[in-house]
Amino acid sequence: MVSKNPKTNVLTKQMNDLTLDRNVGKSIQTSDFYINRSEKDRINFARLEKGLLLFIYLYETAKSTLASELTLWDHRLCFYMIKDGTCTKTSDQCHHIHQTTYRQSNLCPFWYINKTCKFNSKCKNSHQFEEVSKYHRYLRTETEVNVYKLIRFIRNFAGHYIESVITDQNDQQNLYKDIIISMVHIVHFLSLKQPDSIEHLNLFLEAATINQLIPKEDLLIELDKPYDIPSIFFDLSMNFNTYWYQNNTNKQCIDFNQLSSEFITFFNDIFTGYYEGRLKSRGSKAPWREHSKKT
Ligand SMILES: [Zn+2]
Numbered sequence: 001m002v003s004k005n006p007k008t009n010v011l012t013k014q015m016n017d018l019t020l021d022r023n024v025g026k027s028i029q030t031s032d033f034y035i036n037r038s039e040k041d042r043i044n045f046a047r048l049e050k051g052l053l054l055f056i057y058l059y060e061t062a063k064s065t066l067a068s069e070l071t072l073w074d075h076r077l078c079f080y081m082i083k084d085g086t087c088t089k090t091s092d093q094c095h096h097i098h099q100t101t102y103r104q105s106n107l108c109p110f111w112y113i114n115k116t117c118k119f120n121s122k123c124k125n126s127h128q129f130e131e132v133s134k135y136h137r138y139l140r141t142e143t144e145v146n147v148y149k150l151i152r153f154i155r156n157f158a159g160h161y162i163e164s165v166i167t168d169q170n171d172q173q174n175l176y177k178d179i180i181i182s183m184v185h186i187v188h189f190l191s192l193k194q195p196d197s198i199e200h201l202n203l204f205l206e207a208a209t210i211n212q213l214i215p216k217e218d219l220l221i222e223l224d225k226p227y228d229i230p231s232i233f234f235d236l237s238m239n240f241n242t243y244w245y246q247n248n249t250n251k252q253c254i255d256f257n258q259l260s261s262e263f264i265t266f267f268n269d270i271f272t273g274y275y276e277g278r279l280k281s282r283g284s285k286a287p288w289r290e291h292s293k294k295t
């Protein structure tokens with residue numbers, strides 16, 4: 001918005017700069033979580049396994065509810081079903097999914113089908129999903145979709161990772177760190193927890209792995225900032241048989257603070273189910289129970 005008052009313009013510009021600066025300064029990378037910690041403490045794959053088992057459970061349990069909502073975001077739904085609620089082809093003839101109640105009559109076919117439209121911002125149709133909150137319970141924003149895709153990636157990593165493919169030792173160490181820090185964020189934001197505590201991280205992930213990170217007080221502050229994740233983690237077509245990971249390639253920023261309470265509560269229940277079914281019988285104590293007794 002451009003105001004006729006020059007003073008307001010300067011002020012608006014300053015405010016915009018401030019907002020931009022704050023966003024750039026806030027984003028944090030994997031290496032920031034290991035700053036000042038001994039570099040000779042190498043991470044071996046076994047250190048990841050406790051977390052990977054959890055993520056297989058998270059994804060498999062969430063899938064039955066979230067998979068149908070993901071089809072819209074993956075552009076796998078039939079365009080004509082979204083636009084008109086009807087398609088000239090039968091569901092076995094059409095290459096796209098028909099089972100949906102999602103409707104948006106102004107959706108741009110070029111943007112939706114080809115992911116590109118020559119009219120750009122001048123297009124009379126819409127280049128975004130506008131009705132999501134009316135039809136979806138959990139995957140209503142880009143952030144929620146990305147967090148769910150990240151869970152899917154870690155589950156796929158658990159099942160398909162081949163250690164010998166990533167031959168460079170530095171790349172391998174950085175990959176393990178990227179996986180660990182991604183898991184730490186997801187556990188931190190989606191499991192029940194006690195304020196000012198990292199007990200939930202030690203419960204669901206390997207305590208020795210958490211000990212290699214920056215100290216608790218710093219960790220809690222850094223976890224609250226938007227975090228840069230390798231873009232390859234969101235790419236479903238990536239191939240675990242190729243040299244697929246290199247350090248410092250494209251990153252995608254996620255602000256976990258933008259998750260809705262519906263999304264968080266949905267996963268809270270899955271984490272509690274995992275604790276009740278797998279960890280409690282081995283003598284682990286849930287930090288959030290002790291907390292709820294006190295209050
Ligand atoms: Zn169709």
Ligand SMILES: [Zn+2]
Nearest residue numbers: 108111117123
């Ligand atoms: Zn368009």
